[in-house]
Amino acid sequence: MAQEAEASVVRHHRPRVVVVGAGFAGLEVVRRLDGADCDVLLLDRSNHHVFQPLLYQVATAALSPADIAAPIRSIVRHQDNVRVLLSEVDGVDLTTRQVRVAGGQIDFDWLVLAAGATHTYFGNDQWASRAPGLKSVDDALEIRRRVLLAFEEAELEDDDVARRSKLTFVVIGGGPTGVEMAGALREIAAETIPADFRRVDTTTARILLLEGGPRLLASMSEEASEGALKALEGMGVEVHLDTLVTAMDETSVWVGDRSVPAANVIWAAGVQASPVVRGAGVPLDRQGRVLVESDCSLPGHPRVFAVGDLASQLDAVTGRPVPGVAQGAIQMGRFVGDIVRGEIERGGEVGIRPSFRYVNKGDMATIGRARAVADVGGRTFGGFFAWILWSLIHVTFLIGFRNKLLVMVNWAWQWVVQARGARLITGSPSPQVKRSAAAGWDDTE
C-alpha cells in the first residue's frame, strides 16, 4: 500500500522534452527526436512555421503568405511522440524546471529554447509604428499594405511635396533583408507597376538604403558587398553607407541635421533575441542572446539548451560567432537534437558531449529580379547564375512539396510577365491624401 501511494506521487513518465519555437532550429530538434522514447511538446505562438528568408517576397507582393508557411501541426503530424501547443511563453523557471505559459506551468526534463529573434529599435521604440520591421507574416502583410497604398496615394495626391514623400521609401539596415527589400521595391516601382498608373510616374520613386556600417551585407565577403552595392546603384537605389538614423518624425527621417521627407520607412536594422529567457538568471549578450556552452546548453543547466537566433555561440575551432542565419539554426538544432536523443537512449544521464562546429555552406542575397551575390566555397560570384543558385537552394529548403511547387509557379510567372501576383491591399485600405486629384480629369482631357 505504502509503495503504491508513493508510486502515484512520484510519477514515472517518459522523458519530457519541451521545445520552444517552431522555426528552423526548433523543428530540426523535433525531427531528430522522431521515434525516440520521449514525449515532445512543441510550443509556438503562431500556428505556422515561416520560411523567413522569403518573407521579404511576401512584403513585396511576389508571394502569398501560405506559399512560404506551413501549419506546424501538419509538419509534425506523423511524429506520434510530438504534441503542438499554440501558446505564448512568458518565461522559464530553471529551478523548478518549468516553462510558464498563459494557462499554467509546463514541466520539463529537457528544454530546448529556440524562440528566435525580434527586431529592436535600439531604445527608440516610438519608431515602431513609423518603421515596421519584418519578422512575421503579419509584419510582411503590413509592409505590403503600406507599400501598395503609397503608390495609390501618390496617384491621388495633388500636392507635389506630399506626392514626392509618398514616392520615397527609406529602408534602414543593409543586411540581407534590407538589400533584398530595397532591390524589390525599386523593381516594383520601375518595372512592375509603371504601366498601371496614369497620373503618377512610379519610376521616379526614390528608394534609399541606409546602412550604419561601412559596407552592405557585412556578414559576407567584401567582394559580395561591393557587388551588391554596384547592382543596387545600377538599379537606381540610393545607398548611403556609414549612415545612422538619429530621429524620425511624422514626415521625415533624420540623419544628424540632414533629413529626407519620406512617407514610407522600413526597419531592417536591429535584431534582438526573444525575451523568453530574460529573468531566468542566465548570462546574456548585448542582443539578449544566451551565452551558451560549447554544447549549446545553458551554463549550469546541462539539460536546457538554447539554439538558433536565441543563442550566442562560437564555432568550436575557429572561435568565430555563429551567424544568425537559417543554416546556423538548422545545424544547432540537429546538434542538440542528437545530443538529447542519445542521452535519453542511454537512460537520461548527461554524458561527454561534442562541441558545436558551424559549417558555412555559403551565403547569398538577391538583388532585384534576376541577380544575386553569393559567397560559396571561398569564391564570390554574382549575376544571373548566382540568382539561379539562390532560387534553387531556397526552393529546396522550403518545407513541403506544395510550397515548393507554388513558389516555383509564382517565380516562373513573375519571370515571364514581370508581374507580382499578390498585389492585394488588405486590412485598412482607405488612402490618406492631403489634396485629392480624384475629381480631376486633368490628364485625360
Place this chain on the structure above:
Amino acid sequence: MAQEAEASVVRHHRPRVVVVGAGFAGLEVVRRLDGADCDVLLLDRSNHHVFQPLLYQVATAALSPADIAAPIRSIVRHQDNVRVLLSEVDGVDLTTRQVRVAGGQIDFDWLVLAAGATHTYFGNDQWASRAPGLKSVDDALEIRRRVLLAFEEAELEDDDVARRSKLTFVVIGGGPTGVEMAGALREIAAETIPADFRRVDTTTARILLLEGGPRLLASMSEEASEGALKALEGMGVEVHLDTLVTAMDETSVWVGDRSVPAANVIWAAGVQASPVVRGAGVPLDRQGRVLVESDCSLPGHPRVFAVGDLASQLDAVTGRPVPGVAQGAIQMGRFVGDIVRGEIERGGEVGIRPSFRYVNKGDMATIGRARAVADVGGRTFGGFFAWILWSLIHVTFLIGFRNKLLVMVNWAWQWVVQARGARLITGSPSPQVKRSAAAGWDDTE
C-alpha cells in the same frame, strides 16, 4: 478674344464614363468600352477584383487571397482610356451629374453603378461581430482566423462545456455560400485535421446549417435542393430548415426558446445592396436595390445605369427577377457597356434601346470535397461529375492565367493529399481558453 475666353470655360472634352465598382458587372462594362472614344474612370474602394464564388475557399483555408483576386490596375492596364481610382464613393448627385468621393466631386456624362451588395443582419447589427459575413477578402481572412483558432482553443480547453462550444459551428443561411461553407467546415473537421490534434477529436465537431425557408439553395431546382440536403446530411452536417435565428448572445445562438451553445457563427443569410445610391432620390426595393428600367437605366436618368447586385431587374420576357449571381452581373455589364458604347459612337444621343434578357446558363453549388449539385439546361444532376464541371467552370471564369494555374495546382494538391494549404492564423493569434490544458501531459503519459 471673347471667343477664346469662352472656349476655355466651356471645356470640350471626350465623353466621361464613371463606373463605380470593379466586380463582375463593372469590369464587364469597362471591357466593352475598350478602344471607345471616351474616358473611363473606374472607382473601387479596394485595389483588387475578387472572384466572389470562391471566397468561401479562402475562408476555409483551401486557397490564398491572391489566388482568387487580381489588382484592378493590372486587369485594365492595356486599356488606355481607363483610369483607376482607389476610393470610397459617398454618394451620387444626379442633378449636377457628380459622384461624391472623399477627395471631392467627380463629373460624369455617363454613370454605371456596379457597387454590389453587402450582408445585412435584418436590423440586428449587433450580431455583426459575433457572426461575420463573407463578402470581401478581409471577411474571408477573419473567418479563416476564427475557424482555425477554434480548433486550437478546443485542443487547449480543459472545460468540457467550453470545448464542446468551441467545436460547434453555426452557419446561418442555406444559399450557395452557406451550403458551401457548411460542407467545407465539415470536411475540415472530419478529414483535413483530425490527425493533427492529439487531445481533441475534431471529428466530433458539430456543423449546423440553419435556413429560414423550406429548402436549401432556394434559387435552384427542388431536385438540387434535395440533393444538397442529402449530401450535407450524409457528411454529418445538421441541417435545420424553416429555422429563423431570433437572438444571439456571447455563448449561444437562439431560435425562439431553443438555443445551441456555439463559439463560432457564420452569417450567410441577408444580402443588401451597397448604400451608394441612397439619398439620390431613386426608387429602391426592400433590399436597397435600384428598381431600374428594362434597359438597366435609372428612371428619368437614361445616362445613369445600375447593374449587378445593385440592380433590381426583371427578365424582359419571363418577367422573373434576375438572380444576384455572377452570370447575371456579367450579362448586365455587357448589355449596358454595349449601349453606352453604341450611343457614344453615335454622338451621345440616347437612342431606342433593347430590354435586358437574362440567359441562365446553369446554377451549381459544391458540397464538400468532390461533390456538387447542378441545374444545367433544364436538367439536374449531382455527385462527382457535377463537381468536375463546377471546377472547370470556376477555373475558366477566374481572371488571369496565373490565378487559373494557382487554383488548379492548389485543388490538385488538395485532392491528392486531402490537405488545405492556407491554414495560417494571421491577425490576432492568441487563443482564448477558460482553463488551459497546456500544463498537462495527460494523454501522453
